[in-house]
Amino acid sequence: xxxxxxxxxxxxxxxxxxxxxxxxxxxxxxxxxxxxxxxxxxxxxxxxxxxxxxxxxxxxxxxxxxxxxxxxxxxxxxxxxxxxxxxxxxxxxxxxxxxxxxxxxxxxxxxxxxxxxxxxxxxxxxxxxxxxxxxxxxxxxxxxxxxxxxxxxxxxxxxxxxxxxxxxxxxxxxxxxxxxxxxxxxxxxxxxxxxxxxxxxxxxxxxxxxxxxxxxxxxxxxxxxxxxxxxxxxxxxxxxxxxxxxxxxxxxxxxxxxxxxxxxxxxxxxxxxxxxxxxxxxxxxxxxxxxxxxxxxxxxxxxxxxxxxxxxxxxxxxxxxxxxxxxxxxxxxxxxxxxxxxxxxxxxxxxxxxxx
Numbered sequence: 001x002x003x004x005x006x007x008x009x010x011x012x013x014x015x016x017x018x019x020x021x022x023x024x025x026x027x028x029x030x031x032x033x034x035x036x037x038x039x040x041x042x043x044x045x046x047x048x049x050x051x052x053x054x055x056x057x058x059x060x061x062x063x064x065x066x067x068x069x070x071x072x073x074x075x076x077x078x079x080x081x082x083x084x085x086x087x088x089x090x091x092x093x094x095x096x097x098x099x100x101x102x103x104x105x106x107x108x109x110x111x112x113x114x115x116x117x118x119x120x121x122x123x124x125x126x127x128x129x130x131x132x133x134x135x136x137x138x139x140x141x142x143x144x145x146x147x148x149x150x151x152x153x154x155x156x157x158x159x160x161x162x163x164x165x166x167x168x169x170x171x172x173x174x175x176x177x178x179x180x181x182x183x184x185x186x187x188x189x190x191x192x193x194x195x196x197x198x199x200x201x202x203x204x205x206x207x208x209x210x211x212x213x214x215x216x217x218x219x220x221x222x223x224x225x226x227x228x229x230x231x232x233x234x235x236x237x238x239x240x241x242x243x244x245x246x247x248x249x250x251x252x253x254x255x256x257x258x259x260x261x262x263x264x265x266x267x268x269x270x271x272x273x274x275x276x277x278x279x280x281x282x283x284x285x286x287x288x289x290x291x292x293x294x295x296x297x298x299x300x301x302x303x304x305x306x307x308x309x310x311x312x313x314x315x316x317x318x319x320x321x322x323x324x325x326x327x328x329x330x331x332x333x334x335x336x337x338x339x340x341x342x343x344x345x346x347x348x349x350x351x352x353x354x355x356x
Contacts, residue, residue, distance in 0.1 A: 029111035029167030031074040032104050033159075035060035036097065036125075037084040038118025040155040042147035055085045055118055058148065063116065066148065067156055073214060074111075074167040086118025086125070086143075091240040091337065094128050098234040105135040112138040112166030116159065119143040119192055119200065122178060126187025127334050130176035130226045131356060132234040138171040139227075141178045141187060145198045154181065154198040161211045168216055174208060175226035184209040186222045188356075191328060193303060204305030204326070225355050232338050241266040241340040245329045247301065248272045254285040266344070267295035267336045271329035276300050276308035287319055295340075295349060299324035299332045310350070322350050 035041060041063060042055040060078035070076045081097055097115065104110045117125055126141040133139060142162035144155030162179040165171050176187035180201045189203040209218040225231075244260040246268055260268055268289065272278060276298030278286065286296045298314065298321060300306035308323040310316050316323060324332035332353075339352045 029074045030109050031076050031112045031114060031163050031166045032110055033060060033064065033076060033078040033114045033116060033163070034097065034100060034104075035063065035078060035080045035116045036082055036086070036089070036093075036118070038086050038116065038120075038122075038143055039147055040116050040118075040142065040144040040159065041083070043149045055147075059083070060116070063148075063155075063159065067160055069160060070163050073160070073164045076163060084118070086121040089118075089121055089125065094125060095234070095237065095240065097125065098129060098132055098237075101129060101139060102133050102135075102234045105133065105137045105139070110137070112140065112168075112171070114159070114162045114166045115139070115141045117141050117143050119145060119195075121330075122201070123187070123191045124330050124334050126176050126178050126190065127331050128338070130187040131230055131335065131338050132232045132237065133176070134228055134230070134233055134235075136173040136228055138166045138168065138174070139176045139187075140166045140171075141176065143178075143180060145196070145200050152198075157182075161214075164214045165211060165216060170216055170218065173228070175222055177208070179211065182210055182212065183207045184211060184216065184218075188222055188224055188226060188331075191303075191331075202304070230356070232342070237338070237341050239341075240337040243267045243269065243333045243336045243340070245269040245271050245333055247329075248277075248279065248282070252279050252282060254282060257282070257285055257289060261289050261292065261294055265294065266340055267297055269324070269329045269332045269336065270296060270298050271301045272298060274300060274302070275313045276323060278314050283314070286321070290320055293344075295336065295344070295346060296321045297324055297332055297336055297349075297353075298322070299327060299329045301329060320346050322346055322353060325353050327353070 039055050041058040043057045060080045064078050122143045140162045142158050146153045148155050178185040178190045181199050185203045185207045190201050192200050193202045194200045242265045244265045246256040290296050298308050307326045310323045
């Protein structure tokens with residue numbers, strides 16, 4: 001082979017390899033990681049610090065660079081939406097995040113979206129996105145219980161799994177998902193049940209599935225309205241009405257309820273024991289506030305699968321109150337805030353709580 005022929009052969013081989021590499025990259029799904037902060041972006045002073053650390057310290061580009069294996073499952077790029085501990089996320093932040101997710105899923109070059117998030121309010125953000133983003137593309141919220149600096153940190157595998165699920169065709173149409181501890185949960189059902197172990201997130205009616213070494217295994221579907229079947233649309237929502245949660249237990253009084261009403265709340269979630277129980281001293285207070293136009297929504301702070309029945313414990317029809325069905329107080333707050341952007345009719349609001 002002559003010198004010129006050899007050079008030509010080498011050039012053709014290099015071009016073929018480049019083309020093959022490009023084709024391989026195009027075959028992989030395109031996943032955008034939106035970073036918001038939290039423990040998954042946190043750092044502790046020592047590897048033994050798994051519960052004592054500062055959250056929201058590591059930017060998204062470093063999170064991605066720390067897991068080079070992400071390139072094996074998707075073409076990944078990141079955006080830093082904000083950098084907060086999730087306990088500080090407000091309604092305005094939810095709207096900002098929701099609108100950005102909505103814009104991304106409309107793009108042909110985006111197959112799925114992952115949101116890194118603090119665990120404290122993961123369940124609230126996931127449920128919000130489940131209600132208002134109109135897409136069948138996977139939206140996956142992911143977090144970690146330990147910072148990346150800790151021994152046995154869980155964030156790396158959680159994020160890898162989240163990207164894998166977000167790029168999976170079989171995750172389409174299942175609503176917003178939460179991927180934690182090898183488990184795939186519905187954003188509608190999942191809650192943080194303990195604050196110091198990696199298996200903290202549980203769903204009272206069971207997870208949707210699990211993920212093992214990049215493969216999804218599905219066990220059930222969510223039989224509640226969400227995403228493409230939702231009547232709510234983030235592109236049409238510019239503000240969320242104020243909804244507050246008043247926690248009730250033994251010796252409860254009316255201080256919080258009246259303060260929230262005076263602050264302009266449009267609805268109060270009564271976070272009660274048992275079946276949304278209402279202390280006899282509170283009944284006239286809640287009747288009074290309802291008479292002034294506030295929506296009263298009975299929920300329960302029972303941790304593992306609370307369920308409030310209408311007209312059981314209290315005559316909801318008579319008082320024109322609403323029951324939160326199986327939603328815990330924090331999820332009830334999210335749904336009430338979203339629903340109140342469309343209606344203030346108590347019967348319509350109760351319908352929404354049955355359907356979502």
